[in-house]
Amino acid sequence: MITIDSLSKKYRSTTVVDDISFVAPAGRVTGFLGPNGAGKSTSMRMMVGLTAPTSGSATISGRRFADLPNPGVEVGVMLDASAQHRGRTGREILTIAQQMMGLHSRRVAEMLELVSLTETEANRRVGNYSLGMRQRLGIATALIGDPAVLILDEPANGLDPAGIRWMRDLLRDYADRGGTVLLSSHLLREIEVIADDIVMIGNGRIVSQGSKTELLQAAGTVVRAADMHALRRALDASGVETTVPGDGTLRTDADSTRVGRVALEAGVALTELRTADGGLEDMFLELTADTQRERKVA
């Protein structure tokens, strides 16, 4: 479990992280979402003791990172997969981690297998690795100590679709076995697919947090029926406000359960009933509108 309490970081007059508090519980994947420069990386650096917070605290299972006797076996960290000595081989980087943590040397081979790096790849120097291979190596380094907590900054960056799928399954399985996962991303789709809980950050502040289900529910429902008139009448009669986006569907802020029940009672056969598309994306853009670098086009 990671507990962040009123964490702030100021550089001279600039506030990079502004009083953030949240908890990443065990057994769940917590997505740390925000546009570039929102303060995600600085927050993560403060969690692992690389940057000293101006105020507030970050604890892992109740202890400050610097107080962990052997951090590698308790917290797996990957902040930047490219931050490795280019002249070392992948195997050597894992071996250094294995020795520093005092683990059995077979862990190196096990981790290489886990992240699907071949013998040949493992013996190449990291300077020759693709970004995807570095990410895999970074994940292997984070997991080698078999920690209970994972802190990963943009882990899906540079992975191909199969790699992203692999990473998602790996983290899902890890959380299901009771691990705590905190991962950051500016890729909404990735977070939307993998995270159980979402903490959204913009301009150093938390703009929204909660379980993914809650946050998505807030985006509304899209419904379609063979007889759209009947559907609309039924919803109107039940006091469910609807809008017509013009693509042959109805959109409403009511949740899908309620819409489904109304349709059932009215005897209207639905052909589609789902949470509104790109809900998180709309919310992301909306919530971070005043902190975005790009101005809205028209």
Added chain:
Amino acid sequence: MTAFTIEPVREQRAEVRHVPLSRVVNVELRKMFDTRTGFWLMSSIVITGLLTMVATIAFAPDADLTYYTFAKAIGFPMTVVLPMIAILSITGEWSQRSGLTTFTLVPHRSRIIRAKAISSVAVGVAAMLFAFLIGAIGNLVGTAIAGITPVWDVSFAEGANIVLGSLLCLLTGTMLGMLIRSSAGALVAYFVYALLLPTVAGILASSQEWFRDLQPWVDLNYAQAALFNGSLTGEQWANLAVTAATWLVLPAVVGLRLVMKSEVK
């Protein structure tokens, strides 16, 4: 993707032992050898040592074929290479950004620096012992070829002085690494310090009388050079202590503070 499975993740381990300093030292020692640069720097100690031995046998006049000549000649390239090893050991964490991992695996930077200093000194001592060994072989072979009796004119105390002098060079590298934290910058600074400054100081001393008297007290290179020339007088030890405190210890303290505070980006 693989059939690999791990045990259920525990929230907290029953017993996690502290990472002992000896382990950090071993890992830092390993990190000095495991890159191409590190490997060749270490190899260059052996290679230059052997080359200097051969060159001394070939070119030194018979009268100079003594153990001191060999020890000094072979020790010289070491004083160039050892500081580079010490510098890169520290600056790599910033220049190569590996500090991001190093400082999260051991979240106490002073511990890492201590381990790096210890492992650098260990390499330095080993290199000097190697130099003495090669020197002894050179002395035996050289005098045998020349057909003269080998002269063993380095006492234990003098040998210890040479080792100390080399270690001061090496620790200058450690200091510059902490102070500058960039491989290129620190290497340039070292060569300015070790090659350019003595020349400037020499010119200054030969032309300015006031500097001639002051030099032993302000010039670490000058005070240090005495270590390679036999035994030191009490005043020379005092010169060494004063200059080392000013140019080595003080900047190292500043450097350590910068290391503690600086961000590894």
